[in-house]
Amino acid sequence: MSTKNWTVEHIPSQQGKTILITGANSGLGLEASKVLSSKGAHVIMTARNLKSGNEAISLIKKKNADAKLDLMHLDLSDFASIHKFSDEFHQKYGQLDVLINNAGVMFPAKRELTKQKFEVQFGTNHLGHFLLTGLLLDVLRSTPNSRIAIQSSGQHKAKMGKPDIYFDDLNFDKEYNKYIAYSQSKLANLLFAYELDRQLKASHIDITVASAHPGYTKTNLVRHTGFFVQAVITNLLAQKVEIGTLPILRAATDPNVKGGDYFGPTKMNEMRGYPELVKSSDKSYDRELAGKLWKVSERLTQVIYNFK
Numbered sequence: 001m002s003t004k005n006w007t008v009e010h011i012p013s014q015q016g017k018t019i020l021i022t023g024a025n026s027g028l029g030l031e032a033s034k035v036l037s038s039k040g041a042h043v044i045m046t047a048r049n050l051k052s053g054n055e056a057i058s059l060i061k062k063k064n065a066d067a068k069l070d071l072m073h074l075d076l077s078d079f080a081s082i083h084k085f086s087d088e089f090h091q092k093y094g095q096l097d098v099l100i101n102n103a104g105v106m107f108p109a110k111r112e113l114t115k116q117k118f119e120v121q122f123g124t125n126h127l128g129h130f131l132l133t134g135l136l137l138d139v140l141r142s143t144p145n146s147r148i149a150i151q152s153s154g155q156h157k158a159k160m161g162k163p164d165i166y167f168d169d170l171n172f173d174k175e176y177n178k179y180i181a182y183s184q185s186k187l188a189n190l191l192f193a194y195e196l197d198r199q200l201k202a203s204h205i206d207i208t209v210a211s212a213h214p215g216y217t218k219t220n221l222v223r224h225t226g227f228f229v230q231a232v233i234t235n236l237l238a239q240k241v242e243i244g245t246l247p248i249l250r251a252a253t254d255p256n257v258k259g260g261d262y263f264g265p266t267k268m269n270e271m272r273g274y275p276e277l278v279k280s281s282d283k284s285y286d287r288e289l290a291g292k293l294w295k296v297s298e299r300l301t302q303v304i305y306n307f308k
C-alpha cells in the first residue's frame, strides 16, 4: 500500500455500516456506492429517477452479486419528496453511519426553478441537502461515531463564478448567470459544512462533518455544457471517475478525518490527482456569512436543527 497517495486500499472494512448516498445513480455517487458496498457497507442509494437507479444497482451487482444495496427515491429539488424520503427512511432504518451529500446539478442553460421556486442549483445543491441533513440528524445522533460527507466543488472559489451568497437575490430573479448561481450553491455547501461542524462541536455531539471536491472528473455533470466542453475539454482534462471519487470517499471513511476537514486533488490547479487535505476559500470560513446563510436556510426550508 502506498503511503503517499490515498486510494481505495486505505478504506477500512465498512461491514456493519449503513451509508446513504444522494445522486447515487450516476458519476461520483455511483462510483462511491460501488466502492463502499465492496467494502461491506449497506449502501442506501438514492435517485430521483428510479429506472436509472435500478440500472446503477444492476451495474454494481454484475461485478459484486453480494453487494448490500437498497434504492430509495429522493428528489432534492422538491421539499415534499425530501420529507417523504425522510419518513420512509425513519420507518425502515434504525441507524445511519455516514450521510454523503453528493447529488448536484450544474450550469443549466436557462434559469430553472425547484418545486418550491428556488433557483435550481441553490435549491437542489444547498437547500435540498440542508433540509435532508436536518431531517436525518436524529438518526445520525443515535448512531455512534457517525459522519456527514459533503461534496463541494473548486467552483466555490472560481473567479468567473464571483462566489458569494447573494442574499438580496438568492434565486437570481433580477439577473441569471449560471456560473454565478453554481458557485453560490457550492460555496453554500462549504459554509454549511463548516457551520454544522462548529455547532455540533459546541453541543458536544459526536458527528464528524467533512467535505470534499473531485477536481475535474469525467461524469454526466457536464450535460448542460456545449459540445466543445463535453467532447474536447472534458476528454482532455478530466480525470477518471475512479480517481475523482476518492476525495469524498476519504471524507466519508478515513478514520483520521477531523470535523472541518476538506479533501481534494492538488495537481493541475486542483483539477487532478489523489485526495489531500486542502484549504477552501477564505470566504468559505467566514463565520458571519455562514451564520447568516444558516438562518436563511432554516427559514426557507422550515427545518430546525435540534442540537439539544
Ligand SMILES: NC(=O)c1ccc[n+]([C@@H]2O[C@H](COP(=O)([O-])OP(=O)(O)OC[C@H]3O[C@@H](n4cnc5c(N)ncnc54)[C@H](OP(=O)(O)O)[C@@H]3O)[C@@H](O)[C@H]2O)c1
Pocket (backbone or CB within 6 Å): 022, 023, 024, 025, 026, 027, 028, 029, 047, 048, 049, 052, 074, 075, 076, 077, 078, 102, 103, 104, 105, 106, 124, 125, 151, 152, 153, 154, 155, 213, 214, 215, 216, 217, 218, 219, 220, 221, 222
Ligand atoms: N464531475 C466534476 O468534475 C465535479 C466537479 C466539482 C463538483 N462536482 C460535484 O459532484 C457531485 C456529483 O456530480 P457528478 O460529477 O457525479 O455528476 P453526475 O454524474 O451528473 O451526477 C449528479 C447526480 O446528482 C443527481 N441529481 C441532480 N439533481 C437532482 C435532484 N433534484 N434530486 C436528486 N438527485 C439529483 C443526478 O441525478 P440524475 O442522473 O437524475 O440527473 C446524479 O445522480 C455534484 O454535487 C457536483 O456539483 C463534480
